[in-house]
Amino acid sequence: MHHVVLDRWSRGRSFLHHRDARAKVLALLAFLIIVATTPPGSNAAAAGYGAFLLAAALLAGLPAGGVLWRGAVVLPFSAAFAAMSLFAGDNIRAIALLEKSYLSALAVVIVVGTTPMPELLRGLESLGVPRFLLLVVQFLYRYLFVISEQAQHMRVAAGARGTASTLAVFRRWRLRAAAGAISVLFARSYSRAEGIYRAMAARGFRGHISLLAAKRFRWQDVAFLVASVVVPAAVRIALGAGGGWPR
Amino acid sequence: MAPLIEVKDLRFRYPDGTPALNGIDFRLYLGETVALLGANGSGKTTFVLHLNGILQGEGLVSVCGMQLSKETLPDIRRKVGLVFQEADEQLFMPTVLDDVTFGLLNLGISPEEAATQGREALARVGMEGAGGKAPYHLSAGEKRRVALAGVLVMRPEILILDEPTTYLDPPGQRNLLELLRELPQAKIVVTHSTTLALAVSQRAVFFQKGKIAGEGVTEEIIQRFQWDARQPCRGIHGG
Numbered sequence: 001m002h003h004v005v006l007d008r009w010s011r012g013r014s015f016l017h018h019r020d021a022r023a024k025v026l027a028l029l030a031f032l033i034i035v036a037t038t039p040p041g042s043n044a045a046a047a048g049y050g051a052f053l054l055a056a057a058l059l060a061g062l063p064a065g066g067v068l069w070r071g072a073v074v075l076p077f078s079a080a081f082a083a084m085s086l087f088a089g090d091n092i093r094a095i096a097l098l099e100k101s102y103l104s105a106l107a108v109v110i111v112v113g114t115t116p117m118p119e120l121l122r123g124l125e126s127l128g129v130p131r132f133l134l135l136v137v138q139f140l141y142r143y144l145f146v147i148s149e150q151a152q153h154m155r156v157a158a159g160a161r162g163t164a165s166t167l168a169v170f171r172r173w174r175l176r177a178a179a180g181a182i183s184v185l186f187a188r189s190y191s192r193a194e195g196i197y198r199a200m201a202a203r204g205f206r207g208h209i210s211l212l213a214a215k216r217f218r219w220q221d222v223a224f225l226v227a228s229v230v231v232p233a234a235v236r237i238a239l240g241a242g243g244g245w246p247r
Numbered sequence: 248m249a250p251l252i253e254v255k256d257l258r259f260r261y262p263d264g265t266p267a268l269n270g271i272d273f274r275l276y277l278g279e280t281v282a283l284l285g286a287n288g289s290g291k292t293t294f295v296l297h298l299n300g301i302l303q304g305e306g307l308v309s310v311c312g313m314q315l316s317k318e319t320l321p322d323i324r325r326k327v328g329l330v331f332q333e334a335d336e337q338l339f340m341p342t343v344l345d346d347v348t349f350g351l352l353n354l355g356i357s358p359e360e361a362a363t364q365g366r367e368a369l370a371r372v373g374m375e376g377a378g379g380k381a382p383y384h385l386s387a388g389e390k391r392r393v394a395l396a397g398v399l400v401m402r403p404e405i406l407i408l409d410e411p412t413t414y415l416d417p418p419g420q421r422n423l424l425e426l427l428r429e430l431p432q433a434k435i436v437v438t439h440s441t442t443l444a445l446a447v448s449q450r451a452v453f454f455q456k457g458k459i460a461g462e463g464v465t466e467e468i469i470q471r472f473q474w475d476a477r478q479p480c481r482g483i484h485g486g
Contacts, residue, residue: 007381118341118381138341145383146335195336198301202329203350203397204321210352212345212362 009113016060021123027228040096048235071106259304282444285454328403334390344378368400388419
């Protein structure tokens with residue numbers, strides 16, 4: 001599963017893994033802005049950004065193939081918009097759409113793959129992202145593991161009772177069983193949510209979650225942030241169709 | 248000696264009308280460990296949820312001389328530490344240290360002090376160095392220990408453990424047993440394990456259909472209610 005793989009990657013020990021989450025989020029934001037403002041048709045700049053991201057992935061010890069593959073998750077969505085540009089006769093914009101969305105997704109995968117989710121959420125919070133939104137993400141991420149494990153157990157239990165047959169009658173039955181399993185998962189999730197609330201209340205929860213102090217922002221983080229903004233910005237100026245801003 | 252916990256004629260019905268507790272009288276004294284035994288659905292967990300104010304039924308619940316009410320709830324929750332059966336439900340924060348310090352931060356303790364106390368509590372349950380881990384990377388036994396640390400860190404006077412040996416292998420159960428023996432708090436242990444009940448409790452209370460069917464020395468209660476899986480079955484009562 002995507003979140004399990006990314007979680008495993010995020011527990012690495014590279015230079016990139018050790019950087020403060022805030023530095024990585026700010027660098028990501030800068031990168032996304034630089035990519036978004038690169039004029040369409042700047043294929044050399046796109047190649048430069050790609051090389052920069054590939055170097056970052058290698059520096060972090062992430063599997064290049066895995067990163068490239070996971071970044072492609074956005075392509076079906078952006079391809080729909082690219083197709084519209086293509087039908088409108090704007091080939092350059094269609095290619096730029098695909099390039100930019102893919103590069104942006106790659107950058108997100110690298111940041112998420114080098115930052116454990118708790119640190120990432122804490123970094124986002126100290127950058128001013130609303131706490132409530134982050135709490136929702138935190139709980140979702142935390143219990144995604146538990147619910148996916150439950151789903152896995154149910155699948156194994158169903159398999160153990162012979163749902164592997166490919167006969168049409170069994171395929172129909174499997175669909176019904178899957179619908180039943182989803183409703184069971186929902187009921188279990190609901191019951192678990194109640195249990196979690198009880199556990200929170202038992203330890204004095206009164207509607208507000210306080211957190212431990214955030215990490216210190218060190219000079220290595222500053223250096224990393226500066227480098228991660230300067231390099232793509234230099235690519236943008238040098239190769240981005242003469243350095244002009246999009247019209 | 249005044250009891251730490253006193254419950255008189257406690258009654259509770261679930262929202263759908265199902266009666267869960269039908270007039271419970273119970274006392275817990277300083278330093279003692281009481282095992283709550285009984286069939287599934289007999290009301291044990293529902294009962295202990297009242298002792299921390301999570302559920303509130305009819306009747307009197309008094310903790311350390313304070314009658315349970317909206318005003319006394321924060322103090323009572325500080326005095327009664329509840330370790331839930333499902334450790335996954337108790338460990339909801341992103342990292343182990345965040346989770347262990349959750350209760351302390353709710354008490355208004357500074358983040359620095361909470362972190363120090365949290366690390367001490369983790370060391371106490373043999374989980375030092377696990378503070379930065381995510382709860383989903385822990386084994387069942389480790390989760391159980393961290394859940395216990397999250398309650399111990401609040402220095403409760405009374406400790407309630409709901410099925411603490413669930414999902415634990417025999418060495419894990421042995422470690423937990425040793426840990427429980429070392430803890431000075433008065434304890435209530437909800438369990439199906441007669442081994443655990445005999446090892447930690449002096450007194451047992453047997454629940455049946457939302458009532459206390461009997462209480463006394465743990466060994467006698469186990470004998471009287473045939474509550475040992477090794478005993479020959481002579482028509483077990485439902486619950």
